[in-house]
Amino acid sequence: MAEHNDDAFSDDGLHFDDAQLEAALSDFEKEFQEQETSQDHGSDEAGVADSGSDDSDMVHAAEDALRFDEDLEGLLGNRAKVAMLITRITAAELLAAFCQISDISATCVESHQGAVALLHNLDGDGPEAAARDLTQVVSGLGVILAVNRADKLETTVYLDGNAGQTMAPPIVFTTTEPFVEDLMLGIDTPQGVIDSGRPVHESGDLTTEQAYDVLAKYLHTKWH
Known part of the structure; x- marks a missing residue:
């Protein structure tokens, strides 16, 4: 008959011993690091995309500002339409x-x-x-x-x-x-x-x- 191991489990059968707890924490830490690495990579890609979007937005803003200046000059009569x-x-x-x-x-x-x-x-x-x-x-x-x-x-x-x-x-x-x-x-x-x-x-x-x-x-x- 197998011996009952009081160190491995408590009476309710839901508690880990020290070795199992350490192993579980180690697995959790490894999984957490992998998730962080994946998120950082995604952030880098998003940063590149955001940078391209920002450049495009700056070009459009400059064009809009130029059109606004020309329209304003036209309204003031300083520039013929x-x-x-x-x-x-x-x-x-x-x-x-x-x-x-x-x-x-x-x-x-x-x-x-x-x-x-x-x-x-x-x-x-x-x-x-x-x-x-x-x-x-x-x-x-x-x-x-x-x-x-x-x-x-x-x-x-x-x-x-x-x-x-x-x-x-x-x-x-x-x-x-x-x-x-x-x-x-x-x-x-x-x-x-x-x-x-x-x-x-x-x-x-x-x-x-x-x-x-x-x-x-x-x-x-x-x-x-």
Whole structure:
């Protein structure tokens, strides 16, 4: 008959002796360390993911801040929402060449009523400077500068580097294609006009030499 071991179990059969208790504690400690290691590894991975997320959030925040600054400048009138030079030049390529040699950055859009230069520099008096420069460089060329500042529309005739008569925008719009009015009123965007499939030419895509080659091709034939 097996002997009853009082050291191994108490009468209720639920208590460990010292050796069993030590072994149980050792197993528990080992399991706890393994769990901590697993959690630390997961935290490291989460930290990497959080770092990537933080970088993305910072980029979006910077973009939002830039858009806010531009919108604020537009509301204050320090930056035009849109500005364009309306001409009677039939070819957008020719207008882009004129803009290039006049050091004007613009997207030139072809139109049956005359090509239009959508100005890139909308800060301060940048649009007015562009109108002066273009009409000074191209002697005899008259343009209408149309500007939207803080939702106030202004259309002014420029000739030989000087501002002339101010015209009522609705009158100007009767002599232009609908996209001009849509842009000025904020109904459309420059990118929307480009995406519409109209022929467009960027003045910045031309070198000075290329611009003069374009002038030689069009002069006396399509410029009037």
